[in-house]
Amino acid sequence: xxxxxxxxxxxxxxxxxxxxxxxxxxxxxxxxxxxxxxxxxxxxxxxxxxxxxxxxxxxxxxxxxxxxxxxxxxxxxxxxxxxxxxxxxxxxxxxxxxxxxxxxxxxxxxxxxxxxxxxxxxxxxxxxxxxxxxxxxxxxxxxxxxxxxxxxxxxxxxxxxxxxxxxxxxxxxxxxxxxxxxxxxxxxxxxxxxxxxxxxxxxxxxxxxxxxxxxxxxxxxxxxxxxxxxxxxxxxxxxxxxxxxxxxxxxxxxxxxxxxxxxxxxxxxxxxxxxxxxxxxxxxx
Numbered sequence: 346x347x348x349x350x351x352x353x354x355x356x357x358x359x360x361x362x363x364x365x366x367x368x369x370x371x372x373x374x375x376x377x378x379x380x381x382x383x384x385x386x387x388x389x390x391x392x393x394x395x396x397x398x399x400x401x402x403x404x405x406x407x408x409x410x411x412x413x414x415x416x417x418x419x420x421x422x423x424x425x426x427x428x429x430x431x432x433x434x435x436x437x438x439x440x441x442x443x444x445x446x447x448x449x450x451x452x453x454x455x456x457x458x459x460x461x462x463x464x465x466x467x468x469x470x471x472x473x474x475x476x477x478x479x480x481x482x483x484x485x486x487x488x489x490x491x492x493x494x495x496x497x498x499x500x501x502x503x504x505x506x507x508x509x510x511x512x513x514x515x516x517x518x519x520x521x522x523x524x525x526x527x528x529x530x531x532x533x534x535x536x537x538x539x540x541x542x543x544x545x546x547x548x549x550x551x552x553x554x555x556x557x558x559x560x561x562x563x564x565x566x567x568x569x570x571x572x573x574x575x576x577x578x579x580x581x582x583x584x585x586x587x588x589x590x591x592x593x594x595x596x597x598x599x600x601x602x603x604x605x606x607x608x609x610x611x612x613x614x615x616x617x618x619x620x621x622x623x624x625x626x627x628x629x630x
Contacts, residue, residue, distance in 0.1 A: 368450035517542035
């Protein structure tokens with residue numbers, strides 16, 4: 346019996362260590378020249394994008410990273426995760442063909458695994474589905490629209506408007522939406538944006554579409570607050586006969602109203618989502 350086999354049998358006979366620790370010891374015996382320092386350096390990169398128990402080997406630079414996004418942030422080229430063939434287990438450092446279960450220590454790398462995208466994600470709070478038509482995995486319970494050639498969340502799918510083949514970037518973060526792993530939503534004006542970016546935009550007090558400036562949600566209660574504020578505002582005497590020609594971002598019509606320092610109501614649809622085109626006095630019109 347060879348010395349190597351004897352060492353492996355001795356490790357397997359031990360009952361004072363866990364199966365995971367046995368796997369690590371066996372791996373060390375079988376790979377005496379393994380670069381432990383390199384493993385430690387690779388693990389120093391903390392992934393903010395996914396939770397998983399393996400590293401991906403880039404097919405071009407042959408370096409291991411927690412995910413393709415981490416790789417792209419540190420290298421001068423991008424990782425094509427569809428071409429990734431090898432991974433490394435974080436527990437035992439065993440390099441192997443990609444799968445969702447370690448061939449050495451038998452752990453699972455993630456709750457969700459997509460072989461086509463080489464996507465691993467151990468976050469139980471996420472709903473992830475692979476779309477063959479888009480060619481990527483998407484977060485959320487989505488449906489693919491063949492006319493738009495884009496996936497939408499089921500909650501908005503019936504209400505979205507199709508404008509032919511989809512080709513757009515998120516107006517907030519500038520990420521190409523068709524390739525984005527984040528859920529996408531369609532605004533009432535039919536412009537498209539990340540759901541997360543849209544919600545953050547609303548929380549920051551921005552109710553307008555970043556592209557066309559139309560209102561993106563029901564503004565009735567806010568318009569009522571503005572109406573009350575304006576009605577209680579007393580303008581200085583020098584402004585009492587000043588008018589404002591305004592353009593409404595919601596109905597796209599022009600109208601004339603009394604000038605105010607902050608707000609102007611559309612004379613056509615009643616929206617306060619307006620811009621001033623010019624100001625003038627009654628005798629100047």
